Amino acid sequence: MFDFPMYLELRHLRTLQAIRATGSLAAAAARLHVTQSALSHQIKALEQRFDTALFFRQSRPLRLSPAGGLLADLAERLLPEVAVVEQRLADMALGRQGRLHIAIECHSCFQWLLPTMDRYREDWPGVEMDLSLGFSFHPLPALVRGEIDLVVTSDPDPDLRGIHYEPLFRHEVLLAMHIGSPLARKAWLAPQDLAAATLITYPVCRSRLDVFARFLEPAGVEPAAVRTSELTVMIIQLVVSRRGVAALPSWALDEYRDQGQLIARPLGRGGLWSPLYAAVREASREAPFIEAFLGLARAVTAERLSGIEPLGA
Amino acid sequence: MFDFPMYLELRHLRTLQAIRATGSLAAAAARLHVTQSALSHQIKALEQRFDTALFFRQSRPLRLSPAGGLLADLAERLLPEVAVVEQRLADMALGRQGRLHIAIECHSCFQWLLPTMDRYREDWPGVEMDLSLGFSFHPLPALVRGEIDLVVTSDPDPDLRGIHYEPLFRHEVLLAMHIGSPLARKAWLAPQDLAAATLITYPVCRSRLDVFARFLEPAGVEPAAVRTSELTVMIIQLVVSRRGVAALPSWALDEYRDQGQLIARPLGRGGLWSPLYAAVREASREAPFIEAFLGLARAVTAERLSGIEPLGA
DNA sequence: ACATGAATATGAAAATAATTCATGTTATTT
DNA sequence: AAATAACATGAATTATTTTCATATTCATGT
Known part of the structure; x- marks a missing residue:
């Protein structure tokens, strides 16, 4: 009937899990919002694929066979992990979580950057921060490649596409x-x-x-x-x-x-007079956790640095 | 374009894993035996589903974004587990692995059953064994339900379908x-x-x-x-x-x-004179690990028990 | 045993989804 | 600045999954 394909997919694990939890195909189908028939076909395909029965038919409530149990156990282990990752991805999309690897080209920027990072960490615990010194390598290409997420620089390279330079101050x-x-x-x-x-x-x-x-x-x-x-x-x-x-x-x-x-x-x-920019990828420019960092950097520098002139939004 | 569906599936994880490993869509596609276009579409659908980029396009070799990395990490964790289970299922189908939960209705059967199990364990380390005493419950229905896999009994119930009674001895x-x-x-x-x-x-x-x-x-x-x-x-x-x-x-x-x-x-x-049977499900009757157990039980009883008359194959 | 109700199985059709093909864009190299 | 290699895209195709309608099987009460 099904000639060959049939890779094991998460869908199958969700099915096995639901079957074991509910003890019946019909109930599992309802829980998964599909018809009982769909699950029956699915099980049949799996049984052909693995050449072994997944549950005992001559009994109700349904009981999984050892093979079925193995798959249900796998489901029990994997699906929660998948759910966690999906949640984190959702958070990332909303910009509540993210990665903020910063590189600086400016030796004396520690003075305001470290306090900024300290205060930022309190408000955005979900953001993974890191700081590297961009003296021996070129941080802007690394920004393009996605190795880092923000570069503090005083000389923008206008040739790089997809990079936005957010002015901080002069x-x-x-x-x-x-x-x-x-x-x-x-x-x-x-x-x-x-x-x-x-x-x-x-x-x-x-x-x-x-x-x-x-x-x-x-x-x-x-x-x-x-x-x-x-x-x-x-x-x-x-x-x-x-x-x-x-x-x-x-x-x-x-x-x-x-x-x-x-x-x-x-x-x-x-x-x-020299301007200082925060370079970020266009794609991440509007992420809340990035905007928040830029805003905080401006606030901290305006508050703590003398002889500067704020720039930008 | 894709209106809604798009559940995360193992296929996607395999794709992310291959992309990270190879550093390019084209190479990943070759490794997975599909076209580059297929992966491109797949990625696009995922990006829409999670509303976030999975890798940085303006750079080659491809680099995964934090979100893409998260998925690739997930792949790295889950896929090996899946592979292990698939392997075990294959072993089970071949009958090299299995579960052998035995119940006895016969009080004095320990005498030959325990030595049989001991010797069996040596040859079939992949088989998970267990022994329960079927005095307070009815083991045959439990056999039908798949709770146990072999019942030593002296009175077969011919009404139960799907159960095979293998004569051991009188x-x-x-x-x-x-x-x-x-x-x-x-x-x-x-x-x-x-x-x-x-x-x-x-x-x-x-x-x-x-x-x-x-x-x-x-x-x-x-x-x-x-x-x-x-x-x-x-x-x-x-x-x-x-x-x-x-x-x-x-x-x-x-x-x-x-x-x-x-x-x-x-x-x-x-x-x-009284016969003794090993009851097993028809479905498992021909599994090598079951047949081996029956053969061994006959050999051990013939060797150690006096006053019996071997029966069956 | 036999009827009955409930649950699962099945085949064909329909609906979805994934893949390929052909080609357009974009990046990197010479 | 070509040339080349890699990725993106839309339309068509192919494959897979789901539903629908219905048959079969199982569990239970008489």
Whole structure:
């Protein structure tokens, strides 16, 4: 009759489970909202497929055979797991659950990102969070590939389709130097002022450093020396010990500035302002758990960072 | 497009698993022996059903979204379980595995049944065995209902359909008495000889006791007294201490007879012979693991029990 | 045993659902 | 910027599942 196919499917497990629970085909059919005939056919096909009876017919109430019991046991184990996953998927679709793997390209962003994440975790316990540092790899392609879900970046790549850049705020990049530095006497600095200086930067490509990309290189100026350090505290140390100067976000300097050793000056007459974006996939942009994160990030930065100018919605 | 249905099925899990394993729809399709188009449609339907993307399209190799990963994880957990059960079902169909729940109606059958089960277990480790005593319930209907799989009985019920009675052997029922009993002087006993005796029996319905059903009742004789005991050893005790006489299978007496206190005599001139059957469902009759058990039971009884006459195949 | 009611089985038709085919799009590579 | 490989899509096809109508089987009471 049925020539061959007949893979075991969850439908069959639901049927076996219902049959065992109700003790009759008819009742099981009612519970599953199908006709008794449908189940009878289904059972028959299974029995042919496995070449064994699934229940004993000459008795009522129906009793499953050992083979039928095996399948019903399987149903009892698997179906609850399936239900759990379906529920989680539903939650995900509603945006109440999700995954938020964040990568940052901006070394000094910890200052506001960690508090943001802490507060976020309280409201969205169903969201699985992770943070990785996007210094050694390129976070935006990873965002496209779905390896991560949000990238904090200051240089959007407009070529990438399907990525939305949500502006967070603009902040001023200041040149930090020792209070006794000759450059400290100027109200603001011109590119040429750095020609004789040692510039301390994070160890990343110059095109991703605003001092170079938007201040020195346009003017064709190269500092006397460049040295790098991974950590903001270390950079500050070097500046305080008069080993060089460094361009840093104004808020990154706040906690050190009032120690009296450090002074900061704008880069250029109007200052060097840099935007910061949260890049997310278009597909996840409207998920509530993403929107909530962006909103919280804005609130936290506006509250805790000085010298920034909020951007975006 | 698809208006509504779309239950999650194992097919979908197999698809997700293959996609994650291969990193592409096309490769997954090849592995599952369907076209790439089939999987594309399948995925699309799932995405509509769960209202969420299952993988990121703007990247190759394909990467599953969190939702897709959830389903693939589920697949990884469930499919192996399904495979195990399918394998066990195949084994059952071939009769290499099965369930052998045995019930006995015959009190003294332990003597040969336990050794039989012990030896059987060695050869058929895949068969789940159990033994229950069918004294307080009726084992044959339970056999029909599939609660048990084999009943050792001496009175077949021909009304039950679908039950096959496999003859094992005939054995003689002897009357055991104290060696000094006046009855012991006779070469064989007539029903009337018991009219003055105390008869000790197992505590079951008279119709299931051959002494009554086939010896005393046909002759219209009632013993002077009847008392019962559950255990064969206890019955022997009572007989030895001259509290009465008992009708028991000859082999059940073997281990006590040579203690010199006990003597046994045939019931009637030709002796009272009783057959023993193994009742199984027609459906399971030809399963190798059942046939093997029957064969072994015959071998063990022929080897260990005296005074029996093998029956059947 | 026989009738009766309830439950399961069955075949054919109808309804659904899954798959393929042919082709269009989109991504990656050279 | 082609070229190529991979995925998406709509229509047609094929396969499967379900229903409908009805037959058979089982359980029970007389």
